[in-house]
Amino acid sequence: MVSESAASLHDEVVAFLRRYIIEDNLAEGERIPEKILCEQLGVSRTPLREALKVLASEGLVDLLPNRGARVRSLRPEDIRELFEVLAGLEAHAGRLACQRITDEQIAAVEALHLEMYSAFISRDMTAYFGLNQRIHRMILDAAGNKALELAHQNYASRVQRLRFHANRTKEWDRWSQAMREHELILAALVERDGHRLAEILVEHLMNKCAAAMDVGRMAGKGAGSGM
């Protein structure tokens, strides 16, 4: 095991495997023999199997009876469904955020937005990507609902693998479109227009979805940016 926190072995294995899968280190659909993973992680089969059950219930892996675990493969249909769930969660987060966000928080989002804009201008994709995530997380945070945050994280992690899969090739069109959408997001937030924000967030996410589906189709050939 790599990490050595105070958490139980089980939790460490879950955290490690979740990250490992999200970061696309395991081939989708390929069988994952327990023995191999046990040796790699240095734990016995018991905590590993517990972890796999949990990940299966999270939807990250499939657990076929007597035939082991494999990374759940996402058909385009599944990807659409996951993004729709995410859109629903994020839209509601936006609505709640507009009711609850403080002026300070709005100022913080604005600051991040400007920073992201310069990253966009200077074509710094990595910085852009990170700032983008921070903005969305900040909206979630402003919604003041830990359960909602957790649910969002959960579903986000299930599609995140697709973005890792894509080698972050920059599709200029999609990127500038995403930037425009972010302008609208900020505007709605500043006006505390919950319905409008929800609407934009859904559209923003479903556009991401389209990009991710491209990735799914091209199977790692490097199309789609997932911004």
Place this chain on the structure above:
Amino acid sequence: MVSESAASLHDEVVAFLRRYIIEDNLAEGERIPEKILCEQLGVSRTPLREALKVLASEGLVDLLPNRGARVRSLRPEDIRELFEVLAGLEAHAGRLACQRITDEQIAAVEALHLEMYSAFISRDMTAYFGLNQRIHRMILDAAGNKALELAHQNYASRVQRLRFHANRTKEWDRWSQAMREHELILAALVERDGHRLAEILVEHLMNKCAAAMDVGRMAGKGAGSGM
């Protein structure tokens, strides 16, 4: 073990325990010794422990390190958060349903709605309750998104215990209000007005939430209906 399907022991235990907890057969916050449950279910500790980990990841139980499992206790704050998540999911389901629902499905909902109305008129709470659930499930179904349906089920099950807890005392005011809300729901659905439907569903659910919070406060003394 009660059930004897072809599923693995693990899955049976998960299903049984989930239902057992949702139906409020275990005191909230009370320690659940593994040994007792094992004997009751007739399984060894391994599948039981796997099941508990899964239920913990679903948020139904708390798993304190070295101190066993207990049914997660919901503070009013938690209840609000869960209902908000549900509201977000159901609102988006409503939006999608308006885009995708067929005329036949609308007719089916209308039929159920009328049936529910007569249950309401004749004060048949049990019938009303069942029809109410069927209508909401039908909207979820019309959204055409299995993942969304699953997420909804998941979060619904986490608060369902509260309704079981309430002895279904009929609060006439809340009941007639819920019936009025259902009129609006149907109207929005017929007009396929997604935004309006989403709005009503959120309000409908947050009213349910208020009722559930009453239940939480009165701790089973029988207030709140959870309609």
Place this chain on the structure above:
DNA sequence: TCAACGAAAAATGAATGCAAAACGGAGCCA
């Protein structure tokens, strides 16, 4: 040649065993 069969090997599902941590209560002291 190749499809079908079958036994050996390997993987999974579940039970048991063992060490460490938490619980509980008797005894002790203020």
Place this chain on the structure above:
DNA sequence: TGGCTCCGTTTTGCATTCATTTTTCGTTGA
């Protein structure tokens, strides 16, 4: 009486073991 410590018991976390199923692969026979 009330609170503390200490020690035996119970419970939990994890490793190991056993039973069953699946997979592999060599063999056979058409």
